[in-house]
Amino acid sequence: MRKVAVVGVGTVPWRSHYEDKTWLALGFEAAKNALEDAHLAKEDIDLAIYSCFCELMLRQQIMSYIIHEYLGLQAKPSLRTNAAGAADIASLYAGFCEVASGMSDIVLILAIQKGGDLYCRETRSRGDGFLKGTSFAFDTTWLQHVVPGTAALMTAVFLVPHMEKYGTPTPQQLGKASVKNHNNALVNPEAQLKLELSVEDVLNSRIIAWPTTMYQCCLYSDCAAALILASEEKAKEITDEPVWISGISECSYPAMRFEEKSLGRITALNISANRAYRMAGIKDPLKELDVAEIYDLISGVEILSYEELGFCGPGEGGELVDEGVVEKNGALPVNPTGGRVAAGHVGAVSAAYSTATIVRQLREEAGSIQVPIQNGRGLIDCMDGYGSVCGVAILER
Amino acid sequence: MGEVKDELKRVIPLLNGNPRAKEIIEGWPRTVLFELEGEETPFHISVREGRLSLGDGVPGEVDILVRGKGKELARVVRRERDITHPIAEASLKVEKGQLSQLIIFDRILATAKRKT
Numbered sequence: 103m104r105k106v107a108v109v110g111v112g113t114v115p116w117r118s119h120y121e122d123k124t125w126l127a128l129g130f131e132a133a134k135n136a137l138e139d140a141h142l143a144k145e146d147i148d149l150a151i152y153s154c155f156c157e158l159m160l161r162q163q164i165m166s167y168i169i170h171e172y173l174g175l176q177a178k179p180s181l182r183t184n185a186a187g188a189a190d191i192a193s194l195y196a197g198f199c200e201v202a203s204g205m206s207d208i209v210l211i212l213a214i215q216k217g218g219d220l221y222c223r224e225t226r227s228r229g230d231g232f233l234k235g236t237s238f239a240f241d242t243t244w245l246q247h248v249v250p251g252t253a254a255l256m257t258a259v260f261l262v263p264h265m266e267k268y269g270t271p272t273p274q275q276l277g278k279a280s281v282k283n284h285n286n287a288l289v290n291p292e293a294q295l296k297l298e299l300s301v302e303d304v305l306n307s308r309i310i311a312w313p314t315t316m317y318q319c320c321l322y323s324d325c326a327a328a329l330i331l332a333s334e335e336k337a338k339e340i341t342d343e344p345v346w347i348s349g350i351s352e353c354s355y356p357a358m359r360f361e362e363k364s365l366g367r368i369t370a371l372n373i374s375a376n377r378a379y380r381m382a383g384i385k386d387p388l389k390e391l392d393v394a395e396i397y398d399l400i401s402g403v404e405i406l407s408y409e410e411l412g413f414c415g416p417g418e419g420g421e422l423v424d425e426g427v428v429e430k431n432g433a434l435p436v437n438p439t440g441g442r443v444a445a446g447h448v449g450a451v452s453a454a455y456s457t458a459t460i461v462r463q464l465r466e467e468a469g470s471i472q473v474p475i476q477n478g479r480g481l482i483d484c485m486d487g488y489g490s491v492c493g494v495a496i497l498e499r
Numbered sequence: 500m501g502e503v504k505d506e507l508k509r510v511i512p513l514l515n516g517n518p519r520a521k522e523i524i525e526g527w528p529r530t531v532l533f534e535l536e537g538e539e540t541p542f543h544i545s546v547r548e549g550r551l552s553l554g555d556g557v558p559g560e561v562d563i564l565v566r567g568k569g570k571e572l573a574r575v576v577r578r579e580r581d582i583t584h585p586i587a588e589a590s591l592k593v594e595k596g597q598l599s600q601l602i603i604f605d606r607i608l609a610t611a612k613r614k615t
Contacts, residue, residue, distance in 0.1 A: 306579060306580035306581060306584065307580075307581055308581040308583050308602070308605075309581065309583040309584060309587055312587060315581075316581075
């Protein structure tokens, strides 16, 4: 198996709605930025892999061949991955396998999703349109009519059962995790929401599904992110500072089966993490990683993820927040971008964006959100709104 | 006069002068009647010509009827917390109308403390 590096990254800032840019324009901008970052031209690309959460929300079916032509990549092969909100980690996984196997030398991964182009006719709300679009990503035979939105679902399936079992995270710890990410977003020029909040502000905001309140929930955004992967041989020609993908895994484990053993657990994340650590040779992630971007669809999921990712034992995630371990100046900074609750979120893009961010961190080019790099390793994770499809990647310089 | 009414008297002129609040108020032509412990008499809030107004007594038509503890609603008006909290604790109850409509009223109140 060949080594695989990320040699170029390109993003556009998170925004609630790009009224003046189509999804094609956003995708073009991210891809162009990534190619410029890698000092490559589109002719150098062997394969393009596209990620999108919900084509309904783009108002465009079969988006991959449209954007492929828009980018001028005719006659080159393309793929589109489909794993709901985790489609971008699936793209990264597919791109890694493509380069590692020797099928391609240089792969473009382009993740695009607009959340704000669809609006609800009854309420004239883009937020309601987003939720309706999202509902079509649920199992339309059995679940669409009975499953609540992501925040309520994750609270019911993961957070509350975990709190009942361990007594943690406490509401205070949830509030602190949210405040940490909101504070981080204040200095991130690409963040969508910049609010100075106290723990009380977070806990007293609207109850979405107890104990999850509004400021503990991810945003709805428009965004695009692009990554250029290259083989070892090509990477060394392209850059002096390749960032290697030293571990990667992605798997599904349906959380919606409501099995007793998986209530309060994000099982697919735990399986993915263990495989990725084994591949990267990581034994103690808390000590061996410098930075992590974790999928905080709700703040409770961020804290539970610390446990599933092995940063601490079961029931101990809240202590990492209390002790400041995951703050920007802590032992393992988590979400220096502001994460999904403050920087921005849309399915099938967030993990690609996180990967770009960690690459910048490891190059020490992250500007105002830079954290100290000592071990030269970072982690990203990803999950769909059910937590049924999860993925983890370890990046290393 | 009770605590809630005092708070509403203070905040309503601010909301009527707030462009973001006005936008929501114009799409929310409702009358809310409050019958609260700690308030001497029932009172109501209604939207007339795109402006919020506070009135005494029971109006002819009521879209939403809220009963419960006045001091809890006063905290909501002061934006110490969102209206979903006293509803969840059952210290305020929506006796008529939909909670979702009351949440829109809460959104109007929230514009007075918007930090962005």
